[in-house]
Amino acid sequence: MPAEGHLLFIVNVNTRGLLVHILVNDITVYTNNGRQASFGGKINPFILPAGNIVTIALGLPPSAPDPPRFRMNIQRAFQGADPGEEGILSRFTWSGQSLAPAPAEVFRGAFDAPEIWWRPRWISLPPVLASNAELERFVLDFVHSLQTGDIERLTTLHMPSFLELQDSLGFDAEQLASNFRERLRALMADPTFTVLPVDLRRLRYTPEAGGRMVRISLESGDPPIMTQRAEGFVPFAFTVSRVDGQLRIIR
Amino acid sequence: MSDARATHPMSGAATDGANNDFYAAHPEMVTPDGHRKPIDPHNKKLRDQWLLAYAKHGGKVRNPTPAMKAAHVRQAGKEAKAMPPNAVAPPSVMPCSGNGSAGGTHLKTVASAPRQEKFAEDCLLVDAACACEHGRVAGENGVLYVVPEQHAFGGDEIKCISSSMGGCHHHIRWTVDGADTLSVHAPKTSFGASAVMPSMIGFMGLHKIDPRVYRANATACRGGAPSFEIRAYPPEKLEAQFNFKKLREAIKKGFELAPIDEEEKNKFEFLEIQISCAEQWKEDKKSPRAYCECEIAGGALPLIKTPELSFQIYPPNLLPEKLRDYIKFGVFVSIGGEISFSVAWIGKYWPDTSKWQHDKVEAKLEAEVELELAVKASLLSKDVLDFEIAGKTSFTGEAKAAYGEPAVEAEVKWGGLEAVITIHIAWRIFEHQTTYPILKERTLWKHEYPFHGEKKEGEESPKEE
Numbered sequence: 198m199p200a201e202g203h204l205l206f207i208v209n210v211n212t213r214g215l216l217v218h219i220l221v222n223d224i225t226v227y228t229n230n231g232r233q234a235s236f237g238g239k240i241n242p243f244i245l246p247a248g249n250i251v252t253i254a255l256g257l258p259p260s261a262p263d264p265p266r267f268r269m270n271i272q273r274a275f276q277g278a279d280p281g282e283e284g285i286l287s288r289f290t291w292s293g294q295s296l297a298p299a300p301a302e303v304f305r306g307a308f309d310a311p312e313i314w315w316r317p318r319w320i321s322l323p324p325v326l327a328s329n330a331e332l333e334r335f336v337l338d339f340v341h342s343l344q345t346g347d348i349e350r351l352t353t354l355h356m357p358s359f360l361e362l363q364d365s366l367g368f369d370a371e372q373l374a375s376n377f378r379e380r381l382r383a384l385m386a387d388p389t390f391t392v393l394p395v396d397l398r399r400l401r402y403t404p405e406a407g408g409r410m411v412r413i414s415l416e417s418g419d420p421p422i423m424t425q426r427a428e429g430f431v432p433f434a435f436t437v438s439r440v441d442g443q444l445r446i447i448r
Numbered sequence: 449m450s451d452a453r454a455t456h457p458m459s460g461a462a463t464d465g466a467n468n469d470f471y472a473a474h475p476e477m478v479t480p481d482g483h484r485k486p487i488d489p490h491n492k493k494l495r496d497q498w499l500l501a502y503a504k505h506g507g508k509v510r511n512p513t514p515a516m517k518a519a520h521v522r523q524a525g526k527e528a529k530a531m532p533p534n535a536v537a538p539p540s541v542m543p544c545s546g547n548g549s550a551g552g553t554h555l556k557t558v559a560s561a562p563r564q565e566k567f568a569e570d571c572l573l574v575d576a577a578c579a580c581e582h583g584r585v586a587g588e589n590g591v592l593y594v595v596p597e598q599h600a601f602g603g604d605e606i607k608c609i610s611s612s613m614g615g616c617h618h619h620i621r622w623t624v625d626g627a628d629t630l631s632v633h634a635p636k637t638s639f640g641a642s643a644v645m646p647s648m649i650g651f652m653g654l655h656k657i658d659p660r661v662y663r664a665n666a667t668a669c670r671g672g673a674p675s676f677e678i679r680a681y682p683p684e685k686l687e688a689q690f691n692f693k694k695l696r697e698a699i700k701k702g703f704e705l706a707p708i709d710e711e712e713k714n715k716f717e718f719l720e721i722q723i724s725c726a727e728q729w730k731e732d733k734k735s736p737r738a739y740c741e742c743e744i745a746g747g748a749l750p751l752i753k754t755p756e757l758s759f760q761i762y763p764p765n766l767l768p769e770k771l772r773d774y775i776k777f778g779v780f781v782s783i784g785g786e787i788s789f790s791v792a793w794i795g796k797y798w799p800d801t802s803k804w805q806h807d808k809v810e811a812k813l814e815a816e817v818e819l820e821l822a823v824k825a826s827l828l829s830k831d832v833l834d835f836e837i838a839g840k841t842s843f844t845g846e847a848k849a850a851y852g853e854p855a856v857e858a859e860v861k862w863g864g865l866e867a868v869i870t871i872h873i874a875w876r877i878f879e880h881q882t883t884y885p886i887l888k889e890r891t892l893w894k895h896e897y898p899f900h901g902e903k904k905e906g907e908e909s910p911k912e913e
Contacts, residue, residue, distance in 0.1 A: 203830070205826075205827065207826050207827055209824075211822065227834075232838055232868075233820075233838045233840060234836050234837070234838045235820070235821060235822040235823045235836070235837050235838070236823070236834065236835070236836040236837075237778075237823050237824055237825060237826035237827060237834065237835055238826055238833065238834030238835070238872075239826050239832075239833050239834065272827075274827055276827070276828075276830055277827070277828055278827075279824060279827060279828075359875075362833075362874055366874070368874055373874055373875045374875075376874075376875035377875040380875060420880075428882075429880065429882050430880050430881075431878075431880060432878075432880050
């Protein structure tokens, strides 16, 4: 890793009034169901040295309150400094051409990142090959752990994602796990904390990364598990992979 | 007999007979020195008695048809409506200057001479009229509004014409008083009706200026005719310009609330709002009326120019404290859009009704400036994996032109700005679509801006051109 800030790959989105689904290397990095938003997200864990593909699907809902708009770029930068135009690897601006109500691909771009020194773990994983029943059991296992306060189980389920962040963003996986436990303890200590019921019939399982991942969400694209406390909702969203034969959270 | 009129030419013998009978029946209308007081033509009862006597002595009398009566009633109604509440109604009959009849000044006789037989008959005034130099005549209410073309050369020439019957015609006398005095023994005369030089009365108050008033009356030995009032208004066109500084300053001040650094705000360019106003009195060519025409137009498009840039949110404490470590300085606002303001107000002020007639009444204040939050927190904060922020506010404005007195009501305000934040940090606990208030909605300025009227404290004065 260079002495300056960590090398970052960031997807920046500015959107309003459109259904948006952005994937990098067939992994969902951003979705939006029409709300106005400015978004910036690190995509280091999903980047390969060469042949990275970004795809954008847009849909236009029948009634949009404001004039819709969309623009996206993928930026290469070092942590803490904005390189501006020089760092743009790929960009797309929707120019207002007609869109169907359901999201459909409007852009496919490619970029390389030859200088990355990490090798994503997910690229070496086997296909998930999980039945819906197995995925449902995973969700119920997660919910049960939240309800019973099984912090260690939840940490174990998340560990592969911490390792990906360690590799690609320079975090210490053990430190992330420690912080995760601490946050879960604080959350569960809140007397108003509750886990909202999960309707398994509304879950959607979407294969990603060539089948190496399965994104679990509601049909709407929202997080599948929602907890609540007085301050507001705390959702849990995840994408699972098969690691050492077990379903684990990869991101 | 109620609406009967004597047919012209009138019979002298029948007139004498009618006079004798009438004054015999009304000794109270004969002065001790034998002068007979003229009959008030508006006194229907006395007039009918005289006409009855006139007919008895062979004078020809005609009755108007129902259609003529209806037309007369309509005309009378129109005149009554057209009369301003404070209209000056001159006496219906003025004392005859030639025969020293009752009600007038009793002149002491210093000499007497035998009158020639042919002039022994009194002059009977039957009609009179006043017209301006453009040929417009006074209305049924006796008022004529004039706008002289210029102040010099005596103003608008008012021609006074009378018609009489019998007598010598030398006892017809035109008297003008009011702004000028004139007394002429002649069946017709003329005088100049000039207007006062206008000065600014408050903001564009030309329509409130008082006219110079002249009253003209024709009198004779007997009979009567309407008296007239001539109201002269100044011909000048007064022009002024308003800057609408208060509105501009209100909008400028409003942008001080934008959550960006002062230095960045200084890059905004606020343009001047120029509104031109003009007022001028004009004669209505088709009637004896006059009006003050007022035209107000102008504005600024755009009123503000903003650089199309994103600014770091400022001050940072506008951001939620619990997330400040993650957000650092990674929230920005972008600003875009424009504000325009325009006024178009055209109207006529009619002094006889004290009302405005509106030809065009428009005012527009269109503000489409939006402040939108943007984020670079992922780039600037190590722990943040992804960050979504949504929030926008608008600078809105509304203006409407007032009916009645020319005025514009305007209101400008900022909508509230709330940041809806979803933040995802490395150890997976994140803020989910949580709303944080950044700015409160507030009305910045609401004001009615009259173009006329007295200058109020804090308001700019118009700059005369």
